[in-house]
Amino acid sequence: MIVxxxxxxxxxxxxxxxxxxxxxxxxxVLAWEMAAQGRTVVLLEKGGYHPREDFNQxxxxxxxxxxKNAGLQFTVPSGIAVAQGSCVGGSTVVNDAVCxxxxxxxxxxxxxxxxxEDIGPxxxxxxxxxxxxxxxxxxxxxxxxxxxxxxxxxxxxxLGWAAGxxxxxxxxxxxxxxxxxxxYYGTKQSMLETYIAEAERDYGKTVKIYADTQADQLxxxxxxxxxxxxxxxxAGGKTFQLGLKAKLFVVSxxxxxxxxxxxxxxxxxxxxxxxxVAIHPSPAMIGDFQEEIHGNQGIPMAYHCHExxxxxxxxxxxMLEAVFFAPYQFSLPVPxxxxxxxxxxxxxxxxxxxxxxxxxxxxxxxxxxGPLAYYLDYQLTPGDAALMVEGMKSAARALFAAGATKVLTxxxxxxxxxxxxxxxxxxxxxxxxxxxxxSGHPQGGNRMGGDASAAVVDSHSKAYGFxxxxxxxxxVFPTSIGVNPQLTVMALATRAAEHIGxxxxxxxxxx
Amino acid sequence: xxxxxxxxVERSRAGAHxxxxxxxxxxxxxxxxxxxxxxxxxxxxxxxxxxxxxxxKGLAIAGAAVVAAFWVYSALLxxxxxxxxxxxxxxxxxxxxxxxxxxxxxxxxxSLSDVxxxxxxxxxxxWFYAGTELGLAGHRLTRGQRLAERNRIISQVVDTVYPRGGxxxxxxxxxxxxxxVDSLLxxxxxxxxxxxxxxxxxxxSRFFVLMFTGKWKRFVDLxxxxxDTSEKRKYLQAWSSxxxxxxxxxxxxxxxxxxxxxxxxxxxxxxxxxPVCPDLPPWYNPGPGATVAGGPSAIGDPLTNRGVRR
Numbered sequence: 001m002i003v004x005x006x007x008x009x010x011x012x013x014x015x016x017x018x019x020x021x022x023x024x025x026x027x028x029v030l031a032w033e034m035a036a037q038g039r040t041v042v043l044l045e046k047g048g049y050h051p052r053e054d055f056n057q058x059x060x061x062x063x064x065x066x067x068k069n070a071g072l073q074f075t076v077p078s079g080i081a082v083a084q085g086s087c088v089g090g091s092t093v094v095n096d097a098v099c100x101x102x103x104x105x106x107x108x109x110x111x112x113x114x115x116x117e118d119i120g121p122x123x124x125x126x127x128x129x130x131x132x133x134x135x136x137x138x139x140x141x142x143x144x145x146x147x148x149x150x151x152x153x154x155x156x157x158x159l160g161w162a163a164g165x166x167x168x169x170x171x172x173x174x175x176x177x178x179x180x181x182x183x184y185y186g187t188k189q190s191m192l193e194t195y196i197a198e199a200e201r202d203y204g205k206t207v208k209i210y211a212d213t214q215a216d217q218l219x220x221x222x223x224x225x226x227x228x229x230x231x232x233x234x235a236g237g238k239t240f241q242l243g244l245k246a247k248l249f250v251v252s253x254x255x256x257x258x259x260x261x262x263x264x265x266x267x268x269x270x271x272x273x274x275x276x277v278a279i280h281p282s283p284a285m286i287g288d289f290q291e292e293i294h295g296n297q298g299i300p301m302a303y304h305c306h307e308x309x310x311x312x313x314x315x316x317x318x319m320l321e322a323v324f325f326a327p328y329q330f331s332l333p334v335p336x337x338x339x340x341x342x343x344x345x346x347x348x349x350x351x352x353x354x355x356x357x358x359x360x361x362x363x364x365x366x367x368x369x370g371p372l373a374y375y376l377d378y379q380l381t382p383g384d385a386a387l388m389v390e391g392m393k394s395a396a397r398a399l400f401a402a403g404a405t406k407v408l409t410x411x412x413x414x415x416x417x418x419x420x421x422x423x424x425x426x427x428x429x430x431x432x433x434x435x436x437x438x439s440g441h442p443q444g445g446n447r448m449g450g451d452a453s454a455a456v457v458d459s460h461s462k463a464y465g466f467x468x469x470x471x472x473x474x475x476v477f478p479t480s481i482g483v484n485p486q487l488t489v490m491a492l493a494t495r496a497a498e499h500i501g502x503x504x505x506x507x508x509x510x511x
Numbered sequence: 512x513x514x515x516x517x518x519x520v521e522r523s524r525a526g527a528h529x530x531x532x533x534x535x536x537x538x539x540x541x542x543x544x545x546x547x548x549x550x551x552x553x554x555x556x557x558x559x560x561x562x563x564x565x566x567x568k569g570l571a572i573a574g575a576a577v578v579a580a581f582w583v584y585s586a587l588l589x590x591x592x593x594x595x596x597x598x599x600x601x602x603x604x605x606x607x608x609x610x611x612x613x614x615x616x617x618x619x620x621x622s623l624s625d626v627x628x629x630x631x632x633x634x635x636x637x638w639f640y641a642g643t644e645l646g647l648a649g650h651r652l653t654r655g656q657r658l659a660e661r662n663r664i665i666s667q668v669v670d671t672v673y674p675r676g677g678x679x680x681x682x683x684x685x686x687x688x689x690x691x692v693d694s695l696l697x698x699x700x701x702x703x704x705x706x707x708x709x710x711x712x713x714x715x716s717r718f719f720v721l722m723f724t725g726k727w728k729r730f731v732d733l734x735x736x737x738x739d740t741s742e743k744r745k746y747l748q749a750w751s752s753x754x755x756x757x758x759x760x761x762x763x764x765x766x767x768x769x770x771x772x773x774x775x776x777x778x779x780x781x782x783x784x785x786p787v788c789p790d791l792p793p794w795y796n797p798g799p800g801a802t803v804a805g806g807p808s809a810i811g812d813p814l815t816n817r818g819v820r821r
């Protein structure tokens with residue numbers, strides 16, 4: 001049962017076995033898994049409930065409706081745009097449906113350096129295998145690659161770089177090119193179409209989803225959480241209170257909001273809540289081609305080059321990903337104002353875009369303050385900056401190899417490369433400031449680890465110092481993972497659900 | 512020390528017209544003005560958007576500290592316990608500075624001047640308060656007036672970023688950019704909207720315009736010729752290239768882009784097809800040998816939530 005703000009006209013008191021806060025890749029999976037174990041579940045989601053009938057492929061309608069803060073969320077002081085979904089289904093509703101298993105090397109670091117139990121590739125395999133069919137993960141077929149993706153393929157092939165088609169959680173994709181503003185056709189198997197829909201279908205009587213409902217504070221009694229205080233925003237902006245008591249609580253609101261909720265509740269485990277955030281900062285490199293590319297026509301993100309990625313090297317690096325956007329989102333990395341930006345944007349249909357996803361160091365911090373109550377303090381480290389420059393140069397090389405006549409960087413001071421001899425301009429400009437960088441993967445902040453004195457949650461996502469509080473979203477990543485994170489989050493949620501089920505009497509008390 | 516001190520005083524009296532004896536009240540007004548502006552404008556970027564109550568409390572504490580500092584320093588000068596270091600490295604005697612302020616007035620300390628000094632000192636809080644009132648004056652608009660003022664600023668920003676003509680013919684004014692940006696800002700959380708309102712006022716303030724362009728004008732008043740936006744553009748670029756203002760500038764330009772590049776008139780100019788639903792995209796490739804019939808309803812996906820909504 002889904003309750004939206006429009007359905008509410010008074011304050012509400014609820015009880016459940018399990019309260020899940022956040023309905024994205026972590027929360028939706030946890031909610032379904034707990035329901036499948038026979039638990040009653042209440043799921044709280046700050047964003048609205050928008051089934052695909054509400055999607056219309058218009059950026060001006062969809063971005064305020066589906067994105068956190070209407071898409072206006074930036075790191076401070078670096079000004080990196082951080083996109084997060086804010087709706088039932090979370091970021092899975094607005095992502096590009098790209099699915100990578102967590103790189104083996106990353107799982108190895110987590111196991112060795114962070115002393116996390118049962119996290120190695122072999123241990124995680126069964127969790128990936130449980131999730132992947134549920135969300136229809138399949139490799140993109142050659143006929144599904146549009147010209148934008150083929151540019152990266154052509155460039156990587158010419159340079160002899162390791163590359164391949166992405167796997168995506170999509171069934172019979174209609175290739176409309178609007179993954180980032182909600183899938184009108186419902187072919188993207190987001191949480192909205194899978195775990196949430198299936199919870200409705202299979203456990204409609206035991207799973208209750210409150211949309212438009214922000215969890216304000218966890219209520220603590222000793223080392224147990226006993227309840228949550230939440231605010232429901234009803235029609236006309238009127239608000240009502242929701243008081244919820246449960247046996248077990250799972251915070252899955254995403255890196256920033258999960259840290260915010262814990263800190264607002266006076267919970268700062270080991271002084272580490274909100275610390276160690278990475279974001280996968282991704283500058284865009286735009287290749288201008290004589291031929292029309294029409295990058296918006298087709299799957300936006302279907303091909304990647306992992307030559308310099310942890311997938312290939314076993315070391316921190318960057319991954320090149322073909323990606324494209326509708327005009328507004330595309331314009332954000334385009335430099336300049338006035339006539340020069342117009343001139344650049346007038347070539348929209350001739351452009352190919354390669355993003356360079358940086359596997360960054362985890363140095364960001366969620367801090368109380370600012371007009372959004374909390375903000376993400378984040379700056380590139382010198383090491384990250386150097387790696388980002390390399391990533392941009394590699395993207396430019398791939399674009400030139402594929403036939404680009406010129407390449408635009410996303411520096412705000414217009415920077416145009418006319419060939420590989422101009423690559424030094426990227427070094428000259430640098431990336432520490434004066435550049436538009438995007439991010440869609442905030443992660444870390446509530447680090448998982450085996451050391452009870454250094455991490456926020458234990459090997460199975462349980463918060464240290466608490467009997468019945470779990471955190472399960474990308475915020476538990478001890479390091480950045482270097483690939484699109486949704487599948488890792490879902491697998492970790494599956495893993496946590498299994499652990500909770502096996503130890504219910506310990507965490508949730510007797511049935 | 513004493514001998515050289517009096518030499519300095521003589522030299523100074525002979526040639527210089529420096530600051531007035533009334534420096535303290537003027538200085539207090541200026542400091543109060545800055546404090547008033549700072550508490551309002553920068554408050555939004557602090558721990559939270561400052562409420563009216565917190566604003567008043569903060570100003571009262573700042574005012575007490577400033578006035579106390581002026582009292583202590585000026586009183587020590589007046590009783591000649593310290594000298595006044597102006598112009599550096601020459602020195603005035605404290606009493607001489609307080610009474611004559613570097614002007615050839617020839618006033619000396621007396622019982623009458625003592626009484627006058629106490630009276631002037633007693634007015635110090637009033638001068639600081641007057642300054643804060645001036646600093647806050649622009650922010651005592653009604654909400655409607657503030658939104659109208661915000662939209663006047665946004666209008667100038669979007670017209671600067673997207674003027675009429677060039678490679679994409681329509682300008683922001685031709686495609687309703689302002690209205691769309693306004694609607695976007697009405698959909699964000701109220702606290703964030705309030706913070707952005709403050710940001711727009713900061714952006715428009717004479718202080719920042721002076722800092723980046725050398726002109727004592729508001730942003731909206733830059734460029735005498737409406738057809739020429741070069742001064743506004745230069746100012747916008749100065750913000751954009753300042754590392755400390757990067758986040759703020761991003762918000763302004765992203766909001767402008769939202770209001771411009773989501774317009775169908777612009778789609779046509781750049782070769783973007785726009786929304787294709789409910790039909791299938793004309794470029795849809797179902798794969799080798801496959802055919803498409805029946806549109807989206809033919810998708811036949813059993814795992815959808817159609818009809819689930821109550």
